[in-house]
Amino acid sequence: MRLLKTLAQAATVCLLLQPVGAFAFGSTETVSSADFAALHRYIIKISSADATNSETCLACHGPFTALQQKTADYVAPNGVPVNPHITFDMAMPNDPHSSGKDPIECTECHQPHSIPITEPVPPANTDMCVACHHTGTFRSCSNCH
């Protein structure tokens, strides 16, 4: 799935972003040429990106470390505090979260949204977490097994 299939869609994004302020056309007081160039590079990038690829998401929502900081105080629906933005290293099945490698694909828990956003974005789920952490405490498997 490509986010933006046509130049017309990319142009729509420009126009919709315009009133937001940060990259407003014609507002030379607030937009530097560097910002303007960066915005265009970004639009070009997402125009050809795959929405199921985390890199696409992180172009706006990242970097991953920033996401981790934003959700440091997240509380799961069952009331347990846990940062859901973790890494999962497939090469370390006994200790998958410690290496810091390989963020889980965003689409494991989130549904990609269109740009511009035209529909409410469904909340993320923790199904992938509880597939392993079946008691919902998010403690290490070795606590019980």
Added chain:
Amino acid sequence: MDRRGVMKKSDDNSRRQFLQSMTAAGLGIATSGTMIGTAQAATSVQPESWDEETDVIVLGYGAAGAAAAITAHDDGAQVLLLEKQAADAHTCNSKLCFGVFLTPDNKDDAIAYMKVASRVNVDMPESQDIDDAMITVWAEEMGRNNAWLSELGAPGFVLFAAQGRDANWPGNNAIKAYQIAGSDGRGEVGTGMFDFLHEKVVGRGIDIRWSTPARSLVSKDGEVVGVVARKDGRDVYIRARRAVVLSTGGFNADEKALKTYLPAFPMTFYGNPGNTGDGLRMAQALGADLWHMTVLGGGFKSKFDDFPTAFVLSFGSDAHIVVDKSGRRFKAENHLGGYSGYWNALVYDTVANTWPRIPSWLIFDERRRTAGPLTSTMFGAAGPAAMYEWSADNSREIERGWILQADSIEELAGKMGMEADVLTAEVERYNGFAADRHDADHGRMAQQLIALDRPPYYAMQLLPGLNNTFGGPRRNARAQILDVFGDPIPRLYSAGELGSLYVQYPQGGANVGECFAFGRIAGRNAAAEQA
């Protein structure tokens, strides 16, 4: 009969008549609905005198018996606890388990959750199998578990489960389960949990009689008035001025009851080898109704002929698959656990008239063998209860023949009695899934798709493996045992897994939580009976 009208040990005819009379006492209530026949029958077997007496007799010393004894004592009753096992061979399920107890966050969510978990078919509200009064009492009393333990001196709690078993069941997020906090910050497993309770029982000076099995209940005029127990080779008659509480555990080690009530054979348990259904028969003899005889919770376990109880498995994350007795995988291995996992074994081949998954086999390779014991050493028989010391590299269990070893998959198939071609093809197919990180057959989670490619290869037999039985005498919300017409059998109470109220197992810790909750209810109401 001796001079008191009580039969002697050697008087078998008298014993038979005595037991027949007692059974008749129960049936007298059942068939006539009057107290006359009961009184006559019961009166005829009353001892002229009792060897001793107390207010409340608690039969069976696990978490339920402890909770009942503590509560009855604290409510002013003199309590006598009878336990058939010796103190140094005491392997009640409460000690073998993980020490987890369920304490819901709030009553309303707990009721909503149990309204679903109490259905025989969770999709059908009309299949609810316990009444609303019981559900309400369960929710209220279970919600007090942590507070009760704190009052007893528990230093704190470790959260074990933060939610129930199914996010689609209402109230799921309020279903919490805990362990008592240990000194190292980890939760106490069953041994530590029971030690805590035992300390409270001993601290109250409650009289515990080890190696003293109850043989029968004694009733008079339809009321339970005492117990016949066996101590040092002789029968001892103990009067209960107020009530008797049955907390003797389930029937997981009663071969006859297992064949009678369970749908398949063998179905194995990791619980107490002493759980031989004693309380079940004692209650039946007085006309008790039964319920939840087929309710179970568990997945797969391994049981060996030369050891008295099953082992809790630890599949681990290294290479392994589970196959049926033909050598074929049948389910994503990560979906074989949980409290309903055993249903995966209960598939019957109606053409071949056989159970294709009894037994099933755990197949693993050298990496898994060296990664740690195939059983849990945190609880169960190989845990702190120390019924068995499982070797760290599984070598002793290979020597014992519990684990089969072979240099090739073909050879391993031969040792299991399988067609080598089937198992070999299945392993090759699985290894292809591992390479692709995609299980096209059963959808096993990708992080568990690890190739079986490091010989030697191993196999261990798996059986439908349960944690405990739930069936037993039907009880009401006051923990009274009910007869077949729904009337309480006076002065007879129950607690714990003997006649558990559960229909679907709600979540880990539900059994021990019920031991606490209904132990307290039974203890309270037993102590409140008029002496």
